[in-house]
Each structure stands twice: as C-alpha cells, then as structure tokens.
Amino acid sequence: MPRRPGPGPRRPTIADIAERAGVSKGSVSYALNGNPGLSEPTRRRILAIAEEAGWRPNRAARALSASRAGACGLALARPAHLLAYDPFFPKLISGIEAELSARQVALMLQMVDDVEAEMRALRRWWAERRVDGVLLVDLRVVDPRVPVVEQLGLPAVIVGGPGPTGKLPYFPGHDTQRIRQIVEHLVRLGHRRIDRVAGPAAFAHTQTRTRAFREALARAGAMGTALSTDYTTQAAAAATKKLVERGPVPTAVVYDNDIMAVAGLGVLQEAGLAVPEDVSVVSLEDSILCEVVRPSLTASSWDVEAFGATAAHALVKLIDEASGRPRVNDFTPGVAGPAEPTLVVRASTGPPPG
Amino acid sequence: MPRRPGPGPRRPTIADIAERAGVSKGSVSYALNGNPGLSEPTRRRILAIAEEAGWRPNRAARALSASRAGACGLALARPAHLLAYDPFFPKLISGIEAELSARQVALMLQMVDDVEAEMRALRRWWAERRVDGVLLVDLRVVDPRVPVVEQLGLPAVIVGGPGPTGKLPYFPGHDTQRIRQIVEHLVRLGHRRIDRVAGPAAFAHTQTRTRAFREALARAGAMGTALSTDYTTQAAAAATKKLVERGPVPTAVVYDNDIMAVAGLGVLQEAGLAVPEDVSVVSLEDSILCEVVRPSLTASSWDVEAFGATAAHALVKLIDEASGRPRVNDFTPGVAGPAEPTLVVRASTGPPPG
DNA sequence: CTGAAAGCGCTTACAG
DNA sequence: CTGAAAGCGCTTACAG
Numbered sequence: 001m002p003r004r005p006g007p008g009p010r011r012p013t014i015a016d017i018a019e020r021a022g023v024s025k026g027s028v029s030y031a032l033n034g035n036p037g038l039s040e041p042t043r044r045r046i047l048a049i050a051e052e053a054g055w056r057p058n059r060a061a062r063a064l065s066a067s068r069a070g071a072c073g074l075a076l077a078r079p080a081h082l083l084a085y086d087p088f089f090p091k092l093i094s095g096i097e098a099e100l101s102a103r104q105v106a107l108m109l110q111m112v113d114d115v116e117a118e119m120r121a122l123r124r125w126w127a128e129r130r131v132d133g134v135l136l137v138d139l140r141v142v143d144p145r146v147p148v149v150e151q152l153g154l155p156a157v158i159v160g161g162p163g164p165t166g167k168l169p170y171f172p173g174h175d176t177q178r179i180r181q182i183v184e185h186l187v188r189l190g191h192r193r194i195d196r197v198a199g200p201a202a203f204a205h206t207q208t209r210t211r212a213f214r215e216a217l218a219r220a221g222a223m224g225t226a227l228s229t230d231y232t233t234q235a236a237a238a239a240t241k242k243l244v245e246r247g248p249v250p251t252a253v254v255y256d257n258d259i260m261a262v263a264g265l266g267v268l269q270e271a272g273l274a275v276p277e278d279v280s281v282v283s284l285e286d287s288i289l290c291e292v293v294r295p296s297l298t299a300s301s302w303d304v305e306a307f308g309a310t311a312a313h314a315l316v317k318l319i320d321e322a323s324g325r326p327r328v329n330d331f332t333p334g335v336a337g338p339a340e341p342t343l344v345v346r347a348s349t350g351p352p353p354g
Numbered sequence: 355m356p357r358r359p360g361p362g363p364r365r366p367t368i369a370d371i372a373e374r375a376g377v378s379k380g381s382v383s384y385a386l387n388g389n390p391g392l393s394e395p396t397r398r399r400i401l402a403i404a405e406e407a408g409w410r411p412n413r414a415a416r417a418l419s420a421s422r423a424g425a426c427g428l429a430l431a432r433p434a435h436l437l438a439y440d441p442f443f444p445k446l447i448s449g450i451e452a453e454l455s456a457r458q459v460a461l462m463l464q465m466v467d468d469v470e471a472e473m474r475a476l477r478r479w480w481a482e483r484r485v486d487g488v489l490l491v492d493l494r495v496v497d498p499r500v501p502v503v504e505q506l507g508l509p510a511v512i513v514g515g516p517g518p519t520g521k522l523p524y525f526p527g528h529d530t531q532r533i534r535q536i537v538e539h540l541v542r543l544g545h546r547r548i549d550r551v552a553g554p555a556a557f558a559h560t561q562t563r564t565r566a567f568r569e570a571l572a573r574a575g576a577m578g579t580a581l582s583t584d585y586t587t588q589a590a591a592a593a594t595k596k597l598v599e600r601g602p603v604p605t606a607v608v609y610d611n612d613i614m615a616v617a618g619l620g621v622l623q624e625a626g627l628a629v630p631e632d633v634s635v636v637s638l639e640d641s642i643l644c645e646v647v648r649p650s651l652t653a654s655s656w657d658v659e660a661f662g663a664t665a666a667h668a669l670v671k672l673i674d675e676a677s678g679r680p681r682v683n684d685f686t687p688g689v690a691g692p693a694e695p696t697l698v699v700r701a702s703t704g705p706p707p708g
Numbered sequence: 709c710t711g712a713a714a715g716c717g718c719t720t721a722c723a724g
Numbered sequence: 725c726t727g728a729a730a731g732c733g734c735t736t737a738c739a740g
Contacts, residue, residue, distance in 0.1 A: 377726075377727085378726070378727045378728070379727095379728095380726080380727065380728075380729090381725095381726060381727075384726090391725065391726080392725070392726080393725060393726090396725080396726085415732090417732090418731095418732045418733065418734085419731075419732050420732085421732065483733095
C-alpha cells in the first residue's frame, strides 16, 4: 500500500538525518544517544542536522527495539461520578504524571468499573506491551491484583499500604499519623465521644485508619466508633443520621474525606445541631471545599502530589532494575520530598458543649 | 545483548504461534486480523492456538508497521490545584476515555502549566508518533494551538467552541442554552437584577456565555453584569464582594461553576444576605457539591461525559479519514447521545425580596 | 572511528 | 490457499 504522507510536513527519521549527514543510520543513532565511538566533529554535525530537522525518536520503533513501552499504567476502579468529587485523585495523578513526564515516561490512564475490569486492563496492557509497569491504588484487604501482577511478572508498585502487598513495594500514606493528629486535637479541646464516618472497610487504608483511630481513642481514654461507607454522600448522610439518632450523640465526628464531611455537616445542622457548638466536624482530606464551606472545615492536609511522585519514582526504578539496565541518570524524585501532614484548624472544631 | 526474559511467563509473538501451528508468520497475521485468503480450518486452528497462548498484539510493533500510535492525547493547561476541585474535568476525561477504550485507542494524559507547555507537549507527541490525534479543551479567544496543529498536520478536535477553530472540527457545549434556562428561571421568579461571576474572559466559552447572558437579560428586560475571574475561589469571593458593595445589590447571582458558587454563597451569607430570601444563587455546573451544601444549589445539569465521548468519537473518525483507511467497524458512539441540559432547581433560588 | 547487518514484532503486497 | 520477503524506525553487537 502506498504510504500516504498526509497533510503537514513529513516527520524525519534517522535515515533522513543519515543521508543529509552522509553517514550510516547506525552512526546517527550513536550520536543521538551519546554512545562513544564517534569523532566529536561528526557527532556535532549529526546533532546539528537532527536538531535543525526537528528530529525526535519514533516511540514505537524505540519501544520495539528496546523492548520497552516507555509508559506506565494506572487504572482507577472507582465509578467516574465518585472520582469527579474527590480531589484526592486529581492531585495524585498530577504528582504521578509530573514525576513520570520528567523521565520521559508516559502515563496510561484508564477508568474502570471494578477490580475485575482493572485486572483485565492490566493483563491487556502487559500482553500488548503497552506499559512497562503499573501503579496500584486503593489496596484491598484481600486484593486479587497482587497475585495477578506477581504471576505476570508485571512490575508494580502499591500506592498505599501496608496490607497484602506480597513482595511488591508499597508506599503508605500518613494514615496513622493523620488520624492521631485529629484525635489528639479533639481530645485537647475536651472531646470524649468521637465517632467517625469511614471509607469502605474493604480498603486496606480504611483498616489502617480504623486501627489508628481505636488506639488513639484508647490512649486518650475517649470513646467512639467508626461506620463504614462506600464514599458516597448518601452513605455519609445515612451514617451521620445513624450516629445522631442511636445515641450517645458524639461531640465530634471525623469524616474520611471532604465531600462526605460536607454532606454530614448538612445532616447535623438539619438535626438541629450547631457546628461546632454542639458537634465538631473534621475532614481527613483537605481541599478548597473545606475552606469555602460554612463553617469552614478543620482538615488534615498532606502532600498527595509528593505521595504520587514518590511511588512513580519507585516504579521507574523498579522497571529499570527488572530490565537489567539501570539508567545512568537516576535523579532523585523531580518533586520535593513530601511535607509532614498537618492539621489545618478552621471553624468547624471547638470545645464540646456543656 | 542477550535478551533477558525477566520474571513471569514469556509473552508469545506471532512467530511462536506460527511455529506451533506449523504455518508462516504471515498466515498468523492474516488469521488474527480476519483477512481473507486462508482456509477456514487453518484460520480456526491458528486462532485457537493464539487464544490458548494468550497472544495479544505488541502495540509498538503494530504501531510501527501501521504507522499509527493507537493513542490520542489530551493535555490540560490548568494548574493541578484547580483541576482538583472541578468535577467537570474528571467527567470529561471519563467520557473521552470510555469512547476511546471502546475503540482500543489509548488516552495519553498530561497536565501542564500553561498553553505554551501544552503546545510543547503536542509537538513532542506528534514528533514521536506517540499519538494519532489530540483533543483541545478550553479554547481561547485567541488560541495559538489552532495554527500549530494545523501546521503540523496533527489531527485535532476542539472540545468546545465555537471560536477561532480554523478548519478544525469543534463541539460546542450547551452554553447558550444553559445560560438561557438559568436567566429564564430567575426572571420567572421575578428577578430583574441578575449578576454573574464568570470564568476567564480569555476562554471562548466564557465569551459565548457572556453573549448569551446579555441577550437573555435584554430579552427579559432585566439588568445585570458579568465579572470575570480566573476560576479560583479567591477571585469568586472577591467578585461577589464587589457585586454586593458597589450596588445595586443583585437579587440573584449566577456562578460559572459549582465551587465558585459555594465560595460566593459564604461571602453573601457573611455579608448578612440570606440565600435565597435576599439573594438567589445558581451554579452553571452541577455536581454532588451542589446537592450537599446548605442551602443546596440550583444548578444547570448537562451530560459532560457524552460531550467528551462525542468529541472523542469525532477524533477517531478524523484520524481514520486522515490515514486514508477508514475502519470497517465504525460504530456509533459507545455512549448514549447526550441528554438535553436541564436546570435542577434546589433550595438556593426563590423570589426576590420585597 | 565508521559502516553494514541483524533484529525488535508486526503487516502486507507479491509470488507460487 | 499459503509462504517468503520487505518494510515500519530504531538499536546494537560485529566487522572493517
């Protein structure tokens, strides 16, 4: 079939550069990759011609000969309508993306309905050499993805943990520390009955948080329970209602993310409880939403972008090692090291009533 | 260099399949692609072996021989902290992604700081054959991306418009219709002084909305102005303050998105204005946030996912046509056609005071 | 210091 | 109906 050049200028290949420079394709490749074995003037001439022609390597060709895709995969097994209201994922993706693109690695993103679909995506990516490795988020207490990537030999890093991570590297968020900071803040204000509206119990990080929550309460001699939700605002509202109706009414409620906190806030106010006079409210995830809502929400702030960047950096290193040719330029992560989590105290927390 | 098999099972190639089936690689390729010129039993045998071996095409190899990347690009030139609170983009991306992945096309996503960086990304993607086409969002009133993609011959589709789209296909949102619905709702309630806190004036869709806003007001014999912002909550708060302080105080304020509406709501309440008794508030973008905030916000709801899917579908078609080999299976868009925009009336709108 | 050649895994006209 | 071969654009040992 005749090659249709299509519109626009033709994109040059090393063959073009070689011809213009009067050398072989191999020499061009050597010059462009900084390999030794080329006289300095020749190298300079080749590079100048490539530069002038606007040459860039064809990724498919490079991927084929290097047996590397030059891409990492991230499949998100949460429905889009949930992702749309959670500022956590955009921040995480942004951090991952910044780190990868600094290393010329692309990010393949796919949104899927559930973990089954995610595993299908992982298998397909790997079978098609679309990716060199993957990032796994939302680790489950029983997680079928871990044995799958291990069996495939697919380099993978867990963004989160600890949990059933097998031999995979994992990067815990600051769950324990953040929960502790919140409980200590509330206890310092005088609260002794602190409940929590949590994320899905099936998530390893929810389990970690719940353990930290119990321990922090026990250490302070305070009481409280955690109700799991599926992260929807409906579930958050229902859980809040349940906490208020069953009694004893908590003097403070912690929500695992900001949008659930806002939903809970509305329910509390409609139940005739003033925030923070009757009930204090804290969000485990900070966002602009926490700032603009009234009363503004006390929230745990942490560096989600650095969290994603760190995991992405580890994945790139893992891929390099697995391929048996570590790259020369192993820079430190492109993003500054993660700052420590801090509790941003706003208007929604105060002393308990009475 | 010796090929390091690495951990995990070896991924089969057509050479393996050919060997097991006792045929040539060409025959395997024919069988797998459904090309004619193969006996039915042979085809079946080959397919069964490929299936059993878990064969999947190596995308790099296919891309190289087909001169196609099998991917589309989307670069978002908004800072991550803004993206993180805007439910529009997750929905849009989800719609694009659903449409593309139904066609086995990958989505390359990159977040960049500004349009300059976006153009650099586009050039690089195209030069490296990383993508077959791109989606352009947030069309500017003067948009430097349009001449660039036209000059490159890079297939592109504008998600939005109309505006300076040159010869590129574009897909307007329902801006005019949505603004009209909002103004008509408010006018019906009796409002005659309606102001608007808008997005950046440099965006073509902001211009479209502002024109529609003026026309709708004029048609109803109502008054009102639009103040532009950079979509930050700070700017929304400042604009709201300005509207309240300069007078005449509007009896209704329209915000170009939900998070700005929530920020404005706080400012209005702190200025001693009750919503909706003194001022009605409407958001041009609906989200769960509008539901959970108190008072809940009247908002314009439209099918952003279908919007993204439609544009993605057009891009795939454009790429097929540009390559000179339209694909056989030109299904209709994978997502159902977009529903008409509707105004979801909640607690934040009511008759004007007096 | 440089060139010719093989190979990465596919696709596809072209012979048999 | 099937096979052998060239080509996509690179990389990289191997000869000269």
